[in-house]
Amino acid sequence: MITIKKLSHDFVIGKKGRQTIIPVLRDISFSVEKGEIVTIVGRSGSGKSTLLNLVSGFIHPKEGEIWISGEKVSDMNEAKFADFRIHNLGFIFQSFQLIPSMTAFQNVELPLILKGINEGDRRKQTEEMLKKVGLLDYQDHYPGELSGGQQQRVSIARALIINPPLILADEPTGSLDSETEEELLQFIKELNRDMGITFLIITHDDKVAEIGDRTIELRDGRIVEEVRLLCN
Numbered sequence: 001m002i003t004i005k006k007l008s009h010d011f012v013i014g015k016k017g018r019q020t021i022i023p024v025l026r027d028i029s030f031s032v033e034k035g036e037i038v039t040i041v042g043r044s045g046s047g048k049s050t051l052l053n054l055v056s057g058f059i060h061p062k063e064g065e066i067w068i069s070g071e072k073v074s075d076m077n078e079a080k081f082a083d084f085r086i087h088n089l090g091f092i093f094q095s096f097q098l099i100p101s102m103t104a105f106q107n108v109e110l111p112l113i114l115k116g117i118n119e120g121d122r123r124k125q126t127e128e129m130l131k132k133v134g135l136l137d138y139q140d141h142y143p144g145e146l147s148g149g150q151q152q153r154v155s156i157a158r159a160l161i162i163n164p165p166l167i168l169a170d171e172p173t174g175s176l177d178s179e180t181e182e183e184l185l186q187f188i189k190e191l192n193r194d195m196g197i198t199f200l201i202i203t204h205d206d207k208v209a210e211i212g213d214r215t216i217e218l219r220d221g222r223i224v225e226e227v228r229l230l231c232n
């Protein structure tokens with residue numbers, strides 16, 4: 001599903017003539033198989049978000065290759081990656097990233113508009129998805145009128161609506177209380193088991209890391225450990 005080969009990245013900061021290079025990722029190689037949940041852990045500043053941003057195509061790697069579903073995405077230009085994303089990738093963020101001026105229904109429907117799906121099909125698919133996450137009765141609520149857990153469910157519905165084989169998640173439970181966190185982790189496991197969705201999740205929360213089939217630890221931009229969890 002994902003293959004990463006010898007990936008390195010650094011950021012350049014400062015004005016011309018006084019630039020500093022910040023090395024962030026060094027020689028990262030790993031694969032994620034179809035149907036796996038892989039979690040990436042590491043201290044603050046170890047490079048987790050940068051790695052996820054590279055896999056998501058939001059930044060371009062300095063060196064190395066990223067393959068997703070047989071496509072070499074690290075070679076794609078922005079327009080091509082945007083098209084690839086709308087057909088292949090779902091995203092879940094700590095901060096939900098919902099559009100505040102749109103209702104739950106409109107937030108979930110949005111990727112279908114970007115995909116060019118007609119209005120009738122959009123309504124049907126959006127309602128089905130809201131039902132799946134248990135929020136059909138809340139479809140006319142704006143994000144500000146929903147709890148944190150409900151907002152995260154809307155964001156998951158939005159990620160799932162394009163039927164992605166792969167979901168990339170950045171601290172998905174970071175803004176939730178422990179009970180809601182537990183519910184969400186169960187839901188992720190269910191989606192993985194019942195729909196075969198592959199997950200790559202970055203986190204510094206042990207409870208989240210534990211739902212992975214494998215956990216990869218980053219330290220100072222390098223992989224220091226890869227653990228297969230046998231209990232899952």
Ligand SMILES: Nc1ncnc2c1ncn2[C@@H]1O[C@H](COP(=O)(O)OP(=O)(O)OP(=O)(O)O)[C@@H](O)[C@H]1O
Nearest residue numbers: 011013022024042043044045046047048049050051
């Ligand atoms: N756009 C940027 N420009 C310059 N440096 C950056 C940029 N983004 C990240 N960095 C640096 O890269 C390093 C890794 O950051 P990154 O956000 O990937 O770490 P992280 O493991 O996700 O941390 P956290 O758990 O705190 O979110 C840090 O030293 C950070 O300051």
